[in-house]
Amino acid sequence: MADTTEAAEHLALVLAQGGLQKATARVLAAFMFADEDSVTAPDLAERLGISSGSVSGAIKMLSTVGLIERAAAPGSRREHYRVREGAWATLMSAQNGMVQAMFQAADRGIQAAGPDSPAARRLEEMRDFYGYMFAHLPALVERWQAERTKSRP
Amino acid sequence: MADTTEAAEHLALVLAQGGLQKATARVLAAFMFADEDSVTAPDLAERLGISSGSVSGAIKMLSTVGLIERAAAPGSRREHYRVREGAWATLMSAQNGMVQAMFQAADRGIQAAGPDSPAARRLEEMRDFYGYMFAHLPALVERWQAERTKSRP
DNA sequence: CAAAGTCTTCAGAGATTTCTGAAGGCTTGA
DNA sequence: TCAAGCCTTCAGAAATCTCTGAAGACTTTG
Numbered sequence: 001m002a003d004t005t006e007a008a009e010h011l012a013l014v015l016a017q018g019g020l021q022k023a024t025a026r027v028l029a030a031f032m033f034a035d036e037d038s039v040t041a042p043d044l045a046e047r048l049g050i051s052s053g054s055v056s057g058a059i060k061m062l063s064t065v066g067l068i069e070r071a072a073a074p075g076s077r078r079e080h081y082r083v084r085e086g087a088w089a090t091l092m093s094a095q096n097g098m099v100q101a102m103f104q105a106a107d108r109g110i111q112a113a114g115p116d117s118p119a120a121r122r123l124e125e126m127r128d129f130y131g132y133m134f135a136h137l138p139a140l141v142e143r144w145q146a147e148r149t150k151s152r153p
Numbered sequence: 154m155a156d157t158t159e160a161a162e163h164l165a166l167v168l169a170q171g172g173l174q175k176a177t178a179r180v181l182a183a184f185m186f187a188d189e190d191s192v193t194a195p196d197l198a199e200r201l202g203i204s205s206g207s208v209s210g211a212i213k214m215l216s217t218v219g220l221i222e223r224a225a226a227p228g229s230r231r232e233h234y235r236v237r238e239g240a241w242a243t244l245m246s247a248q249n250g251m252v253q254a255m256f257q258a259a260d261r262g263i264q265a266a267g268p269d270s271p272a273a274r275r276l277e278e279m280r281d282f283y284g285y286m287f288a289h290l291p292a293l294v295e296r297w298q299a300e301r302t303k304s305r306p
Numbered sequence: 307c308a309a310a311g312t313c314t315t316c317a318g319a320g321a322t323t324t325c326t327g328a329a330g331g332c333t334t335g336a
Numbered sequence: 337t338c339a340a341g342c343c344t345t346c347a348g349a350a351a352t353c354t355c356t357g358a359a360g361a362c363t364t365t366g
Contacts, residue, residue: 004272007265011258018251019172021324032279033262033272041343051326056344077334078342083275088255088282095248098171102241105164109186112160119157119186122236126185129241132297140293144285174354194313204356209314230364231312 008033023050027058031068031083038071038080066090089141096137103130161186176203180211184221184236191224191233219243242294249290256283 008029015025026048031039045055059081062068067087071080084090106127113119161182168178179201184192198208212234215221220240224233237243259280266272 004262004265007258007262011262014251014254014258017254023325032275033266035270035272037271052343053327053345054325057325060344085278088279092282092286098167101167101170105160105167109157109160109164112155112157113186118188118190122185125238126241128301129245129297132300133245133293136293140286140289144282147285148281176355205313206315206357207355210355213314 004033023048023054024058024061026050027055028062028067028083031081038073038082040076040078040080042078065094086145089145092141093138096134099130099133099137103127103134106130157186174211176201176207177211177214179203180208181215181220181236184234191226191235193229193231193233195231218247239298242298245294246291249287252283252286252290256280256287259283 009026011032012022012025012029015028016022020028027044030044030047041052041055041059044050044058045052048055059068063070063081067084067090068081069084071082073080106123109123110120110127113123162179164185165175165178165182168181169175173181180197183197183200194205194208194212197203197211198205201208212221216223216234220237220243221234222237224235226233259276262276263273263280266276
């Protein structure tokens with residue numbers, strides 16, 4: 001096998017560009033590349049060379065967003081975590097929140113600007129676009145989930 | 154009409170959360186809410202109370218991404234700019250680049266991790282998901298554009 | 307061709323975000 | 337109930353990102 005560490009750091013970089021903070025991105029990447037089924041917090045701190053506080057923060061954030069979950073710890077005293085099934089669909093759905101925010105901001109703008117103004121016309125195009133996306137994006141994710149469970153029953 | 158400034162600042166906030174830097178977000182929002190068809194750089198600097206350097210940087214960035222464009226300036230010596238038609242579709246397409254990056258990062262990880270490992274299985278789910286999105290997202294945008302030109306010939 | 311004015315660049319100040327490390331709370335097991 | 341260890345919190349350090357403002361390059365006009 002090639003260099004897993006390098007591939008993991010690359011993934012972390014992409015995730016960071018997507019808005020995650022660096023430590024959080026590296027933690028998520030470490031979860032993805034772990035050889036075990038689940039990982040503990042001190043473990044991550046050691047592998048990545050970051051403080052326990054950073055790991056705690058990252059785990060909290062990733063749990064909140066629904067990307068990771070606690071895993072049953074077989075007799076271990078520490079908490080085990082792992083990437084959640086369907087995590088990426090979840091992440092995409094979160095992006096959908098941004099789409100909705102754009103839609104609402106446009107809508108609010110239209111009411112503030114006078115009707116028939118240049119601003120209103122621009123904002124209407126924006127609202128239409130994000131309205132369309134907001135209406136159709138979730139369906140796209142659902143279609144993937146449907147196809148997935150079909151091929152993996 | 155209600156308070157346009159407030160609505161503009163709100164839009165800027167949403168845009169900033171989407172990754173634009175604050176000054177750039179405010180400039181783009183100002184473009185959206187302008188009463189005129191096009192705006193000049195000094196104009197923006199004054200309205201927003203920011204330096205000419207910031208405006209220059211913002212305009213450069215927004216032009217690069219394809220959100221604004223130079224407008225024909227009728228006898229004026231200054232450059233005029235305006236929001237580009239279809240700007241939001243462009244922005245969404247840019248997001249598609251992120252989807253592609255995620256796909257590629259997953260793919261790269263699969264080759265680095267051994268086959269039949271837990272990591273490989275996780276990465277395969279990830280790759281499948283983003284592969285699906287990458288295959289279908291552009292079509293969604295195109296469908297919107299098609300419907301748009303249909304109703305506005 | 308010179309002058310006036312506009313736009314861009316960039317080094318440094320400033321603001322913001324992020325990480326650390328230690329202190330304290332909580333859980334588990336004896 | 338007590339001891340041991342894990343996890344979280346948070347204030348401050350560190351790093352990063354952003355904005356400013358002035359200097360200079362470029363463009364247009366007289």
